[in-house]
Amino acid sequence: MLRIVHFLIPSVFLTALGSQNKTRHFVSEFILLGFSAQKEMQSFFFSMILILYFLTLLGNGAIACAVRWDRRLHTPMYIILGNFSFLEIWYVSSTVPNMLFNILSETKTISFSGCFLQFYLFFSLGTTECFFLSIMAYDRYLAICRPLHYPSIMTGKFCVILICVCWVGGFLCYPVPIILISQLPFCGPNIIDHYLCDPGPLFALACVPAPSIKLMCYTFNSMIIFGPFLSILGSYTLVLRAVLRIPSGAGRKKAFSTCGSHLMVVSLFYGTLMVMYVSPTSGSPARMHKVVTLIYSAVTPFLNPLIYSLRNKDMKAALKKVLGLTTSPT
Secondary structure, eight states: OHHHHHHHHHHHHHHHHHHHHTTTOOOSEEEEOOSOOOHHHHHHHHHHHHHHHHHHHHHHHHHHHHHHHOGGGOSHHHHHHHHHHHHHHHHHHTTHHHHHHHHHOSSOEEEHHHHHHHHHHHHHHHHHHHHHHHHHHHHHHHHHHOTTTHHHHSOHHHHHHHHHHHHHHHHHSSHHHHHHHHTSOOOSOOEESSSSOOHHHHHHHOSSOOHHHHHHHHHHHHHHHHHHHHHHHHHHHHHHHHHHTOSSHHHHHHHHHHHHHHHHHHHHHHHHHHHHHTSOOTTSOHHHHHHHHHIIIIIHHHHHHHHHHHTOHHHHHHHHHHTTOOOOOO
């Protein structure tokens, strides 16, 4: 199903985009300035981002493989985590390879269709991540607040349904806003002071003001962000209330430890996401936009495997097995 979503939807989207855009825009490509700096600094930045990208693929790939191969991790919590790690691989790959290419490129160009395809993939995968964080919080709510009913509610079939809804729902959210933005006339200049195609710079390059489309996009972004966030907040409010009723300190500590990793990931992701997309930020410096975007698009996917594995004994054991770090008994 993921392959169908990943390949068929973008191809259909680009076909519609290409057929409708020929007479509506005048530029055929955009220039992504990225992080402008001296050549020596660009080489250093390229090396750091490349290492970060490689470690992100390694960490998230190891977790996805551990969940796939270790039968002890074939439970809803770890199956969702495995899908989340697989998602992180695609999420970081939607922007970082093109960013690395642009650092070394002299022209730093991206085609009109390529720009909006990147826009579609990046925002669709980001929306899917919001949905996954929400169902992970719901899973923890069931495990802590309704432990006796957890096996009957979070069955394998229901877990698969939730995962499919996250993937399909994330990729079905953004075609309409993206097509509306692509229909705006772009007659030049075509320079985007960013390292990815983002709605703010694209609105700034449009030849005519589009307040209604801009308002719709910011409202839509706010709904996409706050919907899952309120769900997460509600789940953990109930979890907190249940944990505080546990009489023993050891029990409360164990319950909090099962939620701590997820709360750290939610704080990292949503903290930076809300700064960028909940409200218009045209008055903020462009460099700040780039740094904040880099945090949630590249740094957070790198940190997630560390956060989820360091405090989880089962995951650490499975990762050691996958990475070949276990010692065979003599």
